[in-house]
Structure formats: C-alpha cells, structure tokens
Amino acid sequence: METEILITGFGGQGIVLTGNILGMAATLYDNRHATMTQSYGPEARGGSCSSQVVISDEPILFPYVENPQVMICMSQAGFQKNCAMLQEGGAMLWDSDLVKPAELSDQWRCYNIPATRFAEEMGNKMMANIVMLGFVAAVCALVDPESLRQAVLESVPPKTRDKNAAAFDRGREYGGEILKGRARQEH
Amino acid sequence: MASKAVLTGTHFMNGDEACAEGALAAGCRFFAGYPITPATEVAERMSRRLPQVGGMYIQMEDEIASMAALLGASWGGKKAMTSTSGPGFSLMMENLGLGIITETPCVVCNVQRGGPSTGLPTLVGQADMMQARWGSHGHYEIIALCPSSPQEMFDFTIRAFNLSERFRLPVLVMADEVVGHMNERVLIPEEGAIEVVERKRPTCAPGQFLPYRPEADGVAPMACFGDGYRIHVTGLTHGENGYPAMEDRAQERMVNSLVNKIKMNRDAIISYETEYLDDAEVVLVAYGISVRSARRALRMGRDRGLRLGLVKLNTVWPFPEEFIRGLAGRVRALIMPEINLGQMVLELERCAGGRCPVRLVGHAGGSIIRPGVILSAVEDIRKEAV
Amino acid sequence: MNQPSTAPCMQHPQEELLRSERIPHIWCSGCGIGTVFSCVLAAIRKTGLPLDDVAMVSGIGCTGRMAGYIKVDSYHTTHGRAIPFATGLKLARPQGAVLVASGDGDLIAIGGNHFIHAARRNIDMTVICVNNLNYGMTGGQQAPSTPFGAKTTTSPTGSPEEPFDFCQLAAACGAVYVSRWTSIHIRRLTESLTRAILKPGFSFVEVLAACPTAFGRRNRMRAALDMIKFFHERSVIKNNIDPREAPLDFEGPLLVGDFIDRDRPTFSDNYALVHSGQLGEWPDLERQKHTSGQ
Structure with missing residues (x-):
C-alpha cells in the first residue's frame, strides 16, 4: 500500500526539506521505501513550492502524488491550488496562521496548528516546518514518530539540533493534545 | 580504513547527489562545470567532496570551457566528469566531438529539462535523446545510459566511467529532472565490491608507440601527459600515428575505427x-x-x-x-x-x-x-x- | 626548416624537440610563426625542464599548428578552446609546464572569454600569442587585432572596428607576466619566453609577426621583408612599464618589452588555501598570513 503525501508552501519555508525528512525517516529508520520529488518555480524565495512524498512497504513504482492521503499546507495558495486532490478520508493539515480554508470537506480529517507562530516564539520562524513535522508525527501514522525525530536531528545543522528537537516536540505535544481533546469529545 | 571516496551505507539522497557519489566511487578526481538547473546539485556536491579525496573541482566560465577542461584533465591522467542540462549540453557538443575524435575518456551527465532553448528549467524533459546521438557534427558512435532512479544514478555513473575508460570516449548519462531531484534510497556498497575499470596504457617503448592503432578489442592504449610518449593529439583527421592526415583514406580508417570499437563491443555495452x-x-x-x-x-x-x-x-x-x-x-x-x-x-x-x-x-x-x-x-x- | 628533402642531411639544432617527419611545415615563406616557434623551442631548452614534463596545447589557425611540430606531449584542440583544455591538463597534472600557442583570432575572438578567465584565475600556464593582425589560415579576414582602417577580405575598404590591446587586456585580467615583442626580437623574445615558462601563474607573451600572404598584400606590405622592416624601424623597447603606457600603435612608435612581472597566488595555491580551513570568514579573510612568503 502506497501512502501519498503532498506538502505545499512557498520557497524559503523548507518545504523540500520537510518532504526529505519524512522520506528519510521512512527509508533509513523505518526501513521502508519512500520517494520525494519536488516542484518549484524560478524564485529562490517566495514562489510556490511543493514536495511530494510516497511511502510504501514495496519499492515505489511511480513517484508522483496523484491522489494524496495526507496534505500539509503551509500557504494559502498551496491550499487553494491543491486541496481538491485530497482523497476522501484523507488528512488535511495546515498552518492556522497562514491558511484560512474557505471550505473543508467533511470527508477529511482536519488538523491545524499555528506552526509558524510557535517557531517564532521559540526564536526562529524557519523552524515552522519542524514544528509541523512534530505535529505530523502526532496526528498521522505515516512513520514511526521516533524515526521522524531522528531524521529531523540528522537533517538540521548540528548547532541547531537542540532547538529543532524542541520545535519538533512542541508540534508533537500540540498534536497529542488535539487528539486527546477530540477523544474526550467523542466519549 | 574505508576511503572517503566511497560512502558505503544506505542513504536517502537525490539523483544528482547519487551521480556525484557514483563518479567518486568510480575514481573521478576532476570536475569542471557551470551551474544549471536541474543539474547544479551534482556540481555542488562535487565541489564539496572532491577536495576530500584529493581531487579538483573548477567552475568554468561556460559549458564550452567545462567540456574542454574535462578533455584536458583526462589527458592529464585523471578521470573527469561534468554535469549539465539542455542549454549547456548544446554548448558542450563542440568539444564532445573533440573527445570522440581524440578518443578521450570522460563522462557527461545531462539532467534533462524541457526545451528547446531555455525552455522549462525546473521541469522534466527527455527531449535531448537524438542530440545525445547526433548532437556533435560528423559521424560517430556514442554510448548513453538512462537511469530511472537515484540508485541507478549512482550505479550507471560508475558504469559510464567504466565504459568510457574501456572504450575511450565520452559517455553520456542521460538523466532527467525528476530522477535528478528525486530523493530515494541509495545503497552504496563496500569499496571492494565496486568494479572499477582503468584505461589501457601503452607498454611498448615510446619510439614504437602508435597512439591510434587499435588492439584486438578495437581500442588503442592511451598515453597521458607525462608518460614519456610525447604524442600528438589532434582534432583533425589523423592516422594511427596521431598526425593530421588530410585525405579520404585516412578519414575512412579513422571514422570506421571510432564506429567499430563500439559496434564490435555492443554486446558488452548494451x-x-x-x-x-x-x-x-x-x-x-x-x-x-x-x-x-x-x-x-x-x-x-x-x-x-x-x-x-x-x-x-x-x-x-x-x-x-x-x-x-x-x-x-x-x-x-x-x-x-x-x-x-x-x-x-x-x-x-x-x-x-x-x-x-x-x-x-x-x-x-x-x-x-x-x-x-x-x-x-x-x-x-x-x-x-x- | 623549410628545406627540400633532397638537401644534405643536416640535423636541425632543435632536432630533439621537433617532429622532423612532419616537416615541411604548412607556414608560408615570410610568415613570422616559424621564427617564433624556433624561439619557443629554444626557450623550452633554456628552462632545463625535462621534456616529458612539458606540454603544448593549441587551438585552430596557423599558430595552432605549432603543436603539431613540437615533440612534446601536444594537443591540437578546437578553435578558441586551447586555454580551457590546458586548464584541465594543468590541474590534473600540476607538475607539468603547460604552454598554449595561439593566434590572435583563436585566442581573443572565439577564445576571448577563456583568456580573460584563465588570467583572472591565474592558472599556471604560458600563453604565447602570435599576432599577425588577421585570420591567416582562412585567407585573411578581419580579427579583433586588425588595426582600424586596415584592409582584410572581410573589411575590403578598411576595418571599421578598433582592435583589442592584448597586453592591456592580459594585465587588466590579472596575468602575472606580460610582454610584447615582434618576430625580429629573437634573443629578447627567447629570454622572455624562458622567464614566462618558469613563472608560476598566467604568463602572456604577445609576438607581432608578419603575414605577407594574407595581411601584408592587402596593406602595402606585400613582400616578406616589408613588415619585418616595419618592425625594425618602428620598435622601441620599454621594459617594466604599465601596458597602458604602451598601447599597440602602428601609426607611432611600436612599443615592445617585458611589461609586467609580478607575483600573485595561482589558482592551485588558492585552491589549497581555501580547503586548508585557515582562510577565515569573508570579508575578514586572513589571506595575507598564508600567502606571504610563498
């Protein structure tokens, strides 16, 4: 079974790195298969950008995401352009300060987090993608959360490991609380 | 201790990076290039990695110069490569021809994007395939490999070097933007498990050496700068002694020799x-x-x-x-x-x-x-x- | 050198450096390239370098054919590309001396971009440019060296363009050794070439030479000796001056000499430095500490 994940945002947010960390966690630490492809424009900063990740227990035949089960949106434009692709029953994750969804399908599982604001509070908004990955670890069963954390630590500059670990944990805790809150509501 | 040139282990890397690692594992110690999307990551990795293994990276003023520098480095005795995409590939066609006529081993990786001209710099194409075959003027044979994954970017780049050393010609790795930019598992074996081929060098005395006389396998041994053979290498049609020979018979012999060494070995290549x-x-x-x-x-x-x-x-x-x-x-x-x-x-x-x-x-x-x-x-x- | 094969069997004084089996050469009678070639061979011997450690790289054109007659490892490459080929050769085998022999069109028109960048990088090579003011091999077309108003087959009423001053160009781009001579300055040219070959870094030697067949005959210097006489009458030697003070001027005195001899780290020196981990961070580099005393 292949799981397709689409991550969208704009250049400079670390969208490609986010996809890379997910794929790395699946490949190197969960010992599964993953591909990560990217699409971007000519701008180094600010242009729209997306990263497509496929994770599977089998070697992956086709690396494009056509029917994602998970979508992570870090920009309004990315959300609007791509949200229609998300499968029924899929998980929609977004940064609540950057994306204001006009319409959300009741067929989706929806989760949002002020990832950029959290990262700013922790001293560097560049870590918003890492906060988001922590959030992903909590709310989606894509990869082992510890594998993901390990992949984050391996991917960031050694001097910034502690800060990134804290950012990841912040997102993960926030996700955990959301899940608990929903479980309480359901009971 | 394992050499720094071979990063044995499992990696999650993109095809461009895997291409660079394949080159290093094959013994490449010289890279000349020019930045171009979507091949830049090959150059970036080589600029970082080559000094770690005693090699040399130089960013040239354009792709014409890059290709010329590769040939120079190859005659200087080093395995050499460059990477590029469509517009740069077009500029390389001139000295690709020089590499073919002078029988110079080297590897060119073209990470294809959409064309013609500047086309689609960040998006995929596979439209340089006939240019790969016939892009430089004149009649010749070429070898081109097409990787379909980052793992094959690694494996095929090694094979490209081996084929270029064995058959003495520029070998093309015809990749594309998606393979180049896609991250996937890349398994790099132990150094000892990687087959690496080196060019034949002459063993006879300098006075007896004919630099373009093919041996039974269709390929002549190669004397590099400083080997003591003091040979002449020219982009003009030349005889077996390497000297210019402006006549139809010499042209017939030389072009057939360039073609035959590939044709007679095609089972080993294909x-x-x-x-x-x-x-x-x-x-x-x-x-x-x-x-x-x-x-x-x-x-x-x-x-x-x-x-x-x-x-x-x-x-x-x-x-x-x-x-x-x-x-x-x-x-x-x-x-x-x-x-x-x-x-x-x-x-x-x-x-x-x-x-x-x-x-x-x-x-x-x-x-x-x-x-x-x-x-x-x-x-x-x-x-x-x- | 251009003796018929029936001449008495005398050995050429530079026999060891010649591919005698390739003589007679292609150069016209009266052409200055043969003289310059002879000076290059003499200079190589004067350096005392082992001949196996000397290479010559050339592009296309009459001067480019030097690589075909010299008996060292020699590479006759594509038009304009001798310098980038030589760059690869030198960097791959740093212990060798690499000479580039080029004509004016080859070096500065089609190869101009490579010339300025190799000088800027200070790649350790010696570039010898035989400047005969036109494209000789293809029959005398206008080149970036053709003086304003001079006639060629593609500027039949006189060239409308101002030429480059090659020595000024080389100096401005960072060459560490720059000199200009004519084909009559045999002794001085040979000495200059010897110093240039031994000099680490990008050395440039321009030699003005007659091309009676293609250039001279369209510009009132039809006979082989006309331009040689012209060089003899007009040349004024000025050493150690800024090439800007020695513009190439055929209407006044023809200034020649050893213009520049200065020291600057080569590309290879700097490559080693930047990978030594001791450079510091730009813009506060600690370059002086590491390059002085080299």
Missing part, C-alpha cells in the same frame, strides 16, 4: 532488463524516468488482465537493435512512453521494421508520463490489432 515478457502481448519499451510510469501502467494493466510486458533500456545508445527486432516478431505491439513528441520511438520503429505496430505515448515535457495515458494507448492498440 544493457536492458525485461519484465513479464513470457506471455506479453503488448510490450512497453521505456528508459529513464518513464520506466517508472511504464511499470505502474504494467501493474495496473496486469490487474485488469492485460498481458503487458516491459523492456527497460539501461543503455539507449547503442540501441538494442537485434533484441528489438526479435521481440517485434513475437508481440502484438510495442509502446514507448517518453517525454518528447517522438525521438527514441523512431529508433524503436526502425528496429521493429514493420513486424508489429509501434506507438508513442509522449508529451512535450514538464511532467512525467501518467500511467493511465499509457494504459489508454494499450487499450487503443489492442482494439486496432484485433
């Missing part, structure tokens, strides 16, 4: 893999990233009961002419997905020679071929063939 050919009615013939589209289509088709097969071309030049001819006589149709409006399919058609219908599934570039489009073509051709 590489392809087959899947589900035993009962296949319709066979998909694919190379590079389009192999991935074809594989997915094959799986989907088999699930629907369609008897599909796949031929994955690892080398596209020389083209596996005899194999395709045989195959065309046994199947109902051949379909080639490629990201252009019909290039390698012309070769496929030529080799099929009318024994079965041949169809293109192509578009002008910017994205990879969707498996569904391949399946529609399969359905169409099955209807026609009935």
